Structures are given as structure tokens and as C-alpha cells.
Amino acid sequence: MNRIVYVNGKYLPEEEASVSIFDRGFLFADGVYEVTSVLEGKLIDFPGHLRRLARSLNELGMAKPCSDEELLEIHRQLVAQNNLEEGMIYLQVTRGAADRDFVFPKNATPTIVLFTQAKKLRNSPKINLGYKVITVPDLRWKRRDIKTVQLLYPSMAKMEATKAGADDAWLVEDGYITEGTSNNAYIVQSTGDIVTRNLSNDILHGITRASLLEFASAEGVRVVQRPFTVDEALEAEEAFITAASLFVAPVVEIDGKPIGSGKPGPVVSTLREIYLTKAMEKAI
Numbered sequence: 332m333n334r335i336v337y338v339n340g341k342y343l344p345e346e347e348a349s350v351s352i353f354d355r356g357f358l359f360a361d362g363v364y365e366v367t368s369v370l371e372g373k374l375i376d377f378p379g380h381l382r383r384l385a386r387s388l389n390e391l392g393m394a395k396p397c398s399d400e401e402l403l404e405i406h407r408q409l410v411a412q413n414n415l416e417e418g419m420i421y422l423q424v425t426r427g428a429a430d431r432d433f434v435f436p437k438n439a440t441p442t443i444v445l446f447t448q449a450k451k452l453r454n455s456p457k458i459n460l461g462y463k464v465i466t467v468p469d470l471r472w473k474r475r476d477i478k479t480v481q482l483l484y485p486s487m488a489k490m491e492a493t494k495a496g497a498d499d500a501w502l503v504e505d506g507y508i509t510e511g512t513s514n515n516a517y518i519v520q521s522t523g524d525i526v527t528r529n530l531s532n533d534i535l536h537g538i539t540r541a542s543l544l545e546f547a548s549a550e551g552v553r554v555v556q557r558p559f560t561v562d563e564a565l566e567a568e569e570a571f572i573t574a575a576s577l578f579v580a581p582v583v584e585i586d587g588k589p590i591g592s593g594k595p596g597p598v599v600s601t602l603r604e605i606y607l608t609k610a611m612e613k614a615i
């Protein structure tokens with residue numbers, strides 16, 4: 332790979348980019364991130380990602396490394412310099428490098444890193460097959476609303492899913508599904524209602540979720556925001572997940588049991604089309 336990446340003010344070939352071994356992102360997972368998708372060389376849902384980044388930084392008392400205008404310019408430069416047509420841009424901000432101490436350093440300079448990942452998102456084969464998920468206990472920390480880089484448990488859960496022959500895991504707490512390892516979770520009931528967990532510290536406030544719910548409501552789809560159980564999901568007509576990395580994608584199986592017909596259904600397919608059409612109209 333010969334990517335040009337961005338690190339602390341510089342565009343560099345990836346092999347020349349580095350950060351300090353004292354960086355608090357490395358030592359304490361003291362960092363936050365965003366993933367923005369790119370379609371036809373354009374940024375999808377970008378203002379939402381900027382807003383959530385500002386919120387994550389604020390919740391952790393971290394300095395903003397640069398202005399929103401500069402962030403947009405960096406994203407655009409990386410798209411241009413890497414000829415990125417379709418894929419993702421990963422952005423990470425950490426509190427910066429300081430001698431190891433649990434107490435936050437007073438005047439560390441934030442570290443900012445961005446890189447591109449080329450990937451077919453729109454015509455991914457998984458869209459036709461649907462995702463198979465297993466359920467695992469949600470053992471993450473209690474501030475899942477902050478998009479931090481402490482992703483070890485989601486990574487372990489995904490490994491467990493892979494070992495079980497599934498694609499992903501849905502996390503369960505107190506009998507209710509919180510979300511997927513790296514996506515928000517939904518069911519479609521026989522009434523046509525979409526059910527997805529309400530926003531709180533229990534889940535990440537997905538940007539794709541926010542846009543989809545807005546677009547779907549405008550189309551007259553009824554959305555109910557409340558926790559739902561694994562049993563409810565098994566009785567649902569359809570189920571799906573959303574994230575910047577997959578937009579809206581069908582879930583066809585939970586713990587080896589089929590949902591509805593066991594195949595991607597029409598409601599999810601329509602929601603995916605609505606999302607892609609409207610999100611492309613707003614892409615920048």
C-alpha cells in the first residue's frame with residue numbers, strides 16, 4: 332500500500348508517519364475517533380461526524396486539534412491525494428504525548444492522525460447475503476456514547492462471532508440488545524414499525540442512525556426508540572444494522588436462528604435505498 336496519510340500537520344507516505352511511544356492513545360486508549368465513508372469521492376454525513384467528534388472531545392476534556400474547516404480540508408486532501416473513489420477515512424485524536432501518568436497532562440498537544448481505506452461499500456456482497464450475528468454479553472465500559480479507541484472488547488466479541496461462523500455480535504445487557512460491535516441494531520416488526528434502542532450512555536449515537544431515522548420518518552416510516560430483547564428480534568420480520576462502514580445492512584440470523592424468511596427483506600432494502608439516495612444528495 333502506498334497511501335498518503337496525515338499526521339500532526341503533515342501529509343506523508345504511510346511508512347514515514349509515526350507517533351510517540353508516550354502517546355496517551357497508545358498507553359491509555361486516551362483518544363477518540365471517527366470513520367467517515369466516501370462514495371464517488373464525496374464525504375457522507377460529514378457534518379454529523381464533525382459534531383460527534385466535538386462532543387467526544389468535550390466529554391473527555393480534550394483540546395480540539397484544529398478547526399472544522401481544516402478538518403474538511405484534510406479529508407478532501409486525503410481523498411484527492413489517494414484518488415479515493417469509495418471507502419472510508421479514519422480520523423483519530425488523542426490527548427497527545429506525555430510522561431506516563433493517570434492524571435491528564437496539563438499542556439499536552441493533541442495528536443491527530445487520518446488515513447484512507449479503499450473499500451467497496453455500496454456493492455458489498457454481504458448486502459445480498461445478509462449478516463449472521465451471535466449474541467454476547469455487553470462487557471464494555473458505561474460511556475459508550477463517547478467514541479473512544481478502546482475497542483478491545485468489541486474486537487473480542489467479533490472474534491467470537493467469527494469463530495462461531497457468524498459475521499458479527501450483538502451485545503446484550505440486562506436482557507436487552509444494546510448494539511452491534513461496531514454498528515447500531517434495529518428490528519422491523521410485523522406492523523412495519525422500526526424499533527431501535529433510544530439514545531443514552533448505553534450506545535454510540537450513530538451518525539448513520541441519526542440520518543436514517545430522519546430520512547425514514549420523512550418517508551412516513553414509524554420509528555420507535557426503545558430497548559428490544561433477543562426474543563423480540565427473533566420474532567421480527569426483518570432486522571438490520573447501520574454504520575458509516577456499511578450504511579444500512581440486513582441481519583438474517585441470530586444465534587443460528589433465522590429472522591423472518593432468513594433472507595434480506597424488502598423493508599431493509601428500501602431503507603438502504605432511501606439512505607443512499609438522500610445521503611448522496613447531501614454528500615460534500
Ligand code: PDD
Nearest residue numbers: 366512513514515535537538539574575
Ligand atoms: N463504528 N455503534 C458502535 C459501537 C460503533 O462503533 C459504530 C461505528 C456505530 C455506528 O456509528 P456511525 O453510524 O456513526 O458509523 C454504532 C465505526 C464505523 C467503526 O468503528 O469502524
